[in-house]
Amino acid sequence: MSIQKTFSICGMCTVRCPIQVETEHGEIKFIEGNPNVPAMKGAVCPRGAAGKALIMDKERPQSPMIRVGERGEGKWRTVGWDEALDYVANKLKAVTEQHGARSIAFSDRGGPFQDLHKAFVNGLGSPNFCNHDASCARNVEHACLSVAGIGRKELVYDLKNAKHVVLQFRNIFEAVNVQEVNNLMDAMEGGCKLTVIDIRANISATKATRFMMIRPGTDYAFNLAVIHELLDKNLYDKKFAHLWIKDFNQLEAFVKPYTPEWAETETGITADEIRTLVRELAEAMPSVIWHPGWMAARYRHSFYICRSIYIINALLGAIGAKGGLPLASKPGDVGKTGLKPLADLYPKPPEKRADGAGWRYPHITGGAGLAHLMYRAMDTDDPYPVKAYMAYRHDPLMGFPDPDRLKQIFAKLDLLVSVTFSWSDTAWFSDVVLPLSPYLERESIIASKNGLKPQFFVRHRALEPRYDTKADWEIISGLSRRLGVNALTFSSIEEIWNYQLQPTGVSISDFKATGIVNLAASPKYRTMEELKFNTPSGKLEIISEKLEKQGLPSLLPYTSPTQPPEGQFRLTFGRCALHTQGHTVNNPLLFEQMPENVLWINANAAKSLGISNNSTVVVSQNDYSETIQAKVTDAIHPDAVFVIHGFGHTLPVESRALGRGLADNKFMKGGLDIWDPAGGAIAFQEHFVSVAPAGNI
Numbered sequence: 038m039s040i041q042k043t044f045s046i047c048g049m050c051t052v053r054c055p056i057q058v059e060t061e062h063g064e065i066k067f068i069e070g071n072p073n074v075p076a077m078k079g080a081v082c083p084r085g086a087a088g089k090a091l092i093m094d095k096e097r098p099q100s101p102m103i104r105v106g107e108r109g110e111g112k113w114r115t116v117g118w119d120e121a122l123d124y125v126a127n128k129l130k131a132v133t134e135q136h137g138a139r140s141i142a143f144s145d146r147g148g149p150f151q152d153l154h155k156a157f158v159n160g161l162g163s164p165n166f167c168n169h170d171a172s173c174a175r176n177v178e179h180a181c182l183s184v185a186g187i188g189r190k191e192l193v194y195d196l197k198n199a200k201h202v203v204l205q206f207r208n209i210f211e212a213v214n215v216q217e218v219n220n221l222m223d224a225m226e227g228g229c230k231l232t233v234i235d236i237r238a239n240i241s242a243t244k245a246t247r248f249m250m251i252r253p254g255t256d257y258a259f260n261l262a263v264i265h266e267l268l269d270k271n272l273y274d275k276k277f278a279h280l281w282i283k284d285f286n287q288l289e290a291f292v293k294p295y296t297p298e299w300a301e302t303e304t305g306i307t308a309d310e311i312r313t314l315v316r317e318l319a320e321a322m323p324s325v326i327w328h329p330g331w332m333a334a335r336y337r338h339s340f341y342i343c344r345s346i347y348i349i350n351a352l353l354g355a356i357g358a359k360g361g362l363p364l365a366s367k368p369g370d371v372g373k374t375g376l377k378p379l380a381d382l383y384p385k386p387p388e389k390r391a392d393g394a395g396w397r398y399p400h401i402t403g404g405a406g407l408a409h410l411m412y413r414a415m416d417t418d419d420p421y422p423v424k425a426y427m428a429y430r431h432d433p434l435m436g437f438p439d440p441d442r443l444k445q446i447f448a449k450l451d452l453l454v455s456v457t458f459s460w461s462d463t464a465w466f467s468d469v470v471l472p473l474s475p476y477l478e479r480e481s482i483i484a485s486k487n488g489l490k491p492q493f494f495v496r497h498r499a500l501e502p503r504y505d506t507k508a509d510w511e512i513i514s515g516l517s518r519r520l521g522v523n524a525l526t527f528s529s530i531e532e533i534w535n536y537q538l539q540p541t542g543v544s545i546s547d548f549k550a551t552g553i554v555n556l557a558a559s560p561k562y563r564t565m566e567e568l569k570f571n572t573p574s575g576k577l578e579i580i581s582e583k584l585e586k587q588g589l590p591s592l593l594p595y596t597s598p599t600q601p602p603e604g605q606f607r608l609t610f611g612r613c614a615l616h617t618q619g620h621t622v623n624n625p626l627l628f629e630q631m632p633e634n635v636l637w638i639n640a641n642a643a644k645s646l647g648i649s650n651n652s653t654v655v656v657s658q659n660d661y662s663e664t665i666q667a668k669v670t671d672a673i674h675p676d677a678v679f680v681i682h683g684f685g686h687t688l689p690v691e692s693r694a695l696g697r698g699l700a701d702n703k704f705m706k707g708g709l710d711i712w713d714p715a716g717g718a719i720a721f722q723e724h725f726v727s728v729a730p731a732g733n734i
């Protein structure tokens with residue numbers, strides 16, 4: 038048999054890069070970036086390349102399982118798909134009979150493939166569909182909505198054409214999106230400047246034109262001073278401000294006290310450095326991207342930091358500009374018709390959401406919702422009982438704070454189902470594990486991506502499933518058949534694809550040549566006059582009526598962060614290029630390259646504690662502690678310690694990952710209740726830990 042090439046979509050992380058997979062005799066030979074997508078440059082990141090090891094891994098769930106022991110005990114009965122789906126369907130029916138369909142909750146990973154899941158939850162008659170985003174980018178999303186009336190993804194980061202990029206709590210070269218990395222590198226080769234503002238010198242900092250180490254939790258002070266300086270020195274884009282910024286005078290009055298000198302005392306970054314940055318940004322405007330952030334679920338006021346970033350971008354005329362944050366086009370903007378939504382097959386249930394999004398919290402949008410408040414409803418039965426929960430491609434016991442507390446809540450459920458391709462803490466605690474075929478072994482529904490050139494793309498199977506696993510459309514169809522959700526009982530993926538493509542004029546065969554259907558020939562930029570925002574005034578709004586109505590200020594006065602108590606540190610975290618969240622530590626290839634995380638600790642702080650580089654230290658919080666190796670370095674702020682998230686696994690089924698490194702989420706006691714009331718996201722970095730040499734304990 039000769040080598041076969043399949044266009045597909047990587048699924049090792051949330052970015053979902055277009056790939057080409059070479060297979061021979063049912064084995065993966067090579068995975069590369071789809072050569073038809075220039076910005077991929079034929080590359081995938083190390084995790085994308087490790088997809089092969091995921092397929093071969095015997096330590097992933099290989100067939101459906103029903104729990105026989107206590108929750109979390111790890112005693113399972115291996116069953117066939119019919120039995121597993123019957124079991125889940127019967128439990129869902131029982132919950133519906135007793136509490137109503139609204140008592141079923143479903144969460145997934147957001148992104149381009151969620152339409153089918155939404156359709157399923159609508160079909161069940163529950164309003165409780167949500168995703169992981171309260172633990173990730175919700176604050177960015179709501180900040181963008183509050184300023185521009187549009188979601189964050191309706192603005193493109195036009196890195197390729199940028200002249201100055203600012204990364205603040207955004208580590209673009211390690212928290213990877215392959216096309217973004219390539220575009221930024223191209224721009225930098227052409228002279229684009231890169232400023233990194235971070236609490237530690239990450240890899241992005243090592244490539245930056247300028248790195249500023251900021252005191253953790255003071256980014257808002259920095260940004261207010263930047264706004265102050267832009268206005269005070271008249272360096273902003275006046276034409277843009279005149280056309281598009283509403284409530285400009287309120288902003289000017291608000292930032293008066295926030296001078297660069299004031300910010301210096303808060304942030305540790307000198308007034309001179311702040312002024313130089315502002316001058317350089319003004320020189321490069323409007324082709325500037327001050328990245329609004331991605332994992333911005335860090336502080337109780339992170340929403341306001343993100344808002345201040347959108348305001349800075351607006352003052353620089355960057356919103357809507359080439360080389361800045363141009364508006365994404367939807368199919369309709371380029372004269373095409375979008376996919377037919379599967380979710381429309383059933384009406385949206387009229388019930389109120391259990392997480393309060395849209396009614397108890399009118400400034401919080403539905404859709405992604407707030408998973409931690411869904412969990413709160415499971416705990417309190419307020420506003421009503423939530424008794425069944427399907428976590429699809431979602432591991433809240435790893436991805437939300439305080440897993441012990443969350444387990445107590447999940448223990449109250451009548452049914453917890455995990456649909457997953459690898460073991461996870463949530464799967465281990467579930468009643469039923471439905472093993473999803475890894476992305477290389479499954480098709481997905483057609484996805485649509487808005488952008489400078491909107492496109493449709495499709496994930497094909499590169500291989501037949503090695504174990505008794507199924508694609509999500511097969512799982513959803515199987516459940517739908519049993520639950521009378523008749524519109525979703527598809528018998529082939531082509532049936533779904535054809536349904537989605539009906540109004541578009543595109544056919545399945547159009548994906549053959551490249552795996553992608555571009556809906557526009559060239560990128561669409563708009564002139565400053567052509568921009569369009571969805572706020573009540575149609576402009577970028579400094580004062581948001583929606584927030585004010587909830588008693589939340591549009592312009593939050595600055596308060597200094599709580600200092601870590603003597604001898605303690607703020608626990609901070611982030612990503613590395615070699616792992617995705619918590620689910621790749623046990624991947625044989627990636628494990629080999631990075632088997633555990635280390636604790637970054639400032640050299641002076643370490644010295645005063647008697648901690649030397651590479652020594653073992655004990656990290657503790659109240660009566661909980663774990664050990665980890667110290668990385669003693671000048672490259673981190675003395676107030677913080679830092680780890681890569683996702684380590685410290687405890688499942689016996691993951692022999693490699695077991696016991697390696699430290700789990701940051703376990704040092705966040707009470708963290709499910711610590712969140713940003715305006716942006717909705719969890720405030721993960723409001724926790725302190727003590728560190729001591731291991732020998733002293």
Ligand SMILES: Nc1nc2c(c(=O)[nH]1)N[C@H]1C(S)=C(S)[C@@H](COP(=O)(O)OP(=O)(O)OC[C@H]3O[C@@H](n4cnc5c(=O)[nH]c(N)nc54)[C@H](O)[C@@H]3O)O[C@H]1N2
Pocket residue numbers: 048049050051146169172173332429430431432433435436437438456457458459460461473475476610611612617618619620682683701702721
């Ligand atoms: N303490 C702490 N908590 C955090 C973070 C942190 O840094 N520190 N990061 C936060 C962030 S940014 C996020 S986005 C969330 C992430 O939290 P999650 O969304 O829960 O994380 P993932 O590991 O991406 O995916 C969860 C599960 O989906 C399964 N899965 C099934 N199918 C697929 C697939 O096709 N692709 C992939 N990739 N996985 C699949 C994986 O095996 C994994 O078990 O966690 C957040 N929580």
Ligand SMILES: Nc1nc2c(c(=O)[nH]1)N[C@H]1C(S)=C(S)[C@@H](COP(=O)(O)OP(=O)(O)OC[C@H]3O[C@@H](n4cnc5c(=O)[nH]c(N)nc54)[C@H](O)[C@@H]3O)O[C@H]1N2
Pocket residue numbers: 050051173174205206207208209211212213214234235236237239251252253254255256330331332333335609610611612613614615616617618679722
């Ligand atoms: N390799 C890899 N790539 C990924 C992922 C992955 O798991 N692995 N996950 C994807 C996902 S889901 C997401 S959300 C994105 C996340 O993308 P990012 O948000 O860019 O990633 P992080 O590493 O969480 O955080 C970025 C930086 O914030 C810094 N930081 C922490 N606290 C502060 C602070 O108070 N102030 C400032 N200025 N900086 C601070 C950290 O030191 C870190 O360098 O990455 C995506 N890409």
Ligand code: SF4
Pocket residue numbers: 047048049050051052053054081082083084085086213214215
């Ligand atoms: S960034 Fe890497 S892991 Fe994520 S989708 Fe792209 S190639 Fe895959």
Ligand SMILES: [Mo]
Pocket residue numbers: 172173174331332
């Ligand atoms: Mo994320």
